[in-house]
Amino acid sequence: xxxxxxxxxxxxxxxxxxxxxxxxxxxxxxxxxxxxxxxxxxxxxxxxxxxxxxxxxxxxxxxxxxxxxxxxxxxxxxxxxxxxxxxxxxxxxxxxxxxxxxxxxxxxxxxxxxxxxxxxxxxxxxxxxxxxxxxxxxxxxxxxxxxxxxxxxxxxxxxxxxxxxxxx
Amino acid sequence: xxxxxxxxxxxxxxxxxxxxxxxxxxxxxxxxxxxxxxxxxxxxxxxxxxxxxxxxxxxxxxxxxxxxxxxxxxxxxxxxxxxxxxxxxxxxxxxxxxxxxx
Numbered sequence: 720x721x722x723x724x725x726x727x728x729x730x731x732x733x734x735x736x737x738x739x740x741x742x743x744x745x746x747x748x749x750x751x752x753x754x755x756x757x758x759x760x761x762x763x764x765x766x767x768x769x770x771x772x773x774x775x776x777x778x779x780x781x782x783x784x785x786x787x788x789x790x791x792x793x794x795x796x797x798x799x800x801x802x803x804x805x806x807x808x809x810x811x812x813x814x815x816x817x818x819x820x821x822x823x824x825x826x827x828x829x830x831x832x833x834x835x836x837x838x839x840x841x842x843x844x845x846x847x848x849x850x851x852x853x854x855x856x857x858x859x860x861x862x863x864x865x866x867x868x869x870x871x872x873x874x875x876x877x878x879x880x881x882x883x884x885x886x887x
Numbered sequence: 888x889x890x891x892x893x894x895x896x897x898x899x900x901x902x903x904x905x906x907x908x909x910x911x912x913x914x915x916x917x918x919x920x921x922x923x924x925x926x927x928x929x930x931x932x933x934x935x936x937x938x939x940x941x942x943x944x945x946x947x948x949x950x951x952x953x954x955x956x957x958x959x960x961x962x963x964x965x966x967x968x969x970x971x972x973x974x975x976x977x978x979x980x981x982x983x984x985x986x987x988x989x
Contacts, residue, residue: 723890726891737902737903744906745923754922764929767936771939771940773940773951775948783955791963794966795921795969796918799979817908817909818913821906821909821912824904825901825904825905828900828905829901832894836897848948855949863949867956870960871956871960874960874963875960878964882967
């Protein structure tokens with residue numbers, strides 16, 4: 720089998736995983752189910768990164784999203800959900816409107832994509848992105864990188880301040 | 888259908904974005920809305936990485952890393968706000984939490 724066929728098979732597998740898990744995330748009535756389906760959505764996206772040759776980003780996606788944000792979301796559900804845990808879904812009308820809005824956005828994006836970037840040819844295999852990415856992060860993009868880490872620190876301190884109990 | 892081109896990845900990104908929009912509108916639970924926002928940020932990241940690959944330019948990947956950092960910030964602060972919302976209103980259904988201050 721040629722590499723292209725293997726790539727296509729992996730891509731369509733990941734795309735199917737993305738579509739199914741995304742549908743569960745959006746339409747499930749239980750927020751815990753939605754959260755666990757989000758795990759598979761995020762893993763499918765990490766698979767896309769790996770398929771695109773972005774090795775560092777694929778690992779970062781798994782570590783930060785699956786290991787960090789998903790656990791944070793589950794803690795959020797644990798701390799805020801009254802029993803039984805149900806995910807309120809809007810009235811039928813809002814619901815249909817939401818689906819219609821989503822379909823409209825998707826159609827619009829697909830028209831744009833097909834108009835501008837239809838059939839961009841594949842590029843040759845590339846090397847690991849790690850070294851070049853490190854040079855960029857600590858060279859050309861040093862200031863945005865450091866600023867992002869400062870933002871992260873400020874956000875974490877702010878979040879800790881917000882949730883502290885003020886019964887002293 | 889194959890070989891896989893840039894269009895395929897952009898279509899996956901567009902699908903992810905549209906589902907995020909649906910989640911943001913249809914969900915009434917604040918955590919559900921937060922999940923929708925995470926989907927939207929992921930859609931943007933898929934597009935950034937796909938363009939970076941097909942134009943052979945790593946700037947897009949650097950931008951994707953910064954988006955991931957900011958998504959982590961956003962999730963932390965949003966969950967803190969949601970927990971405060973729960974303490975104040977006893978629920979995280981956004982329809983019932985419509986007052987700024989009583």
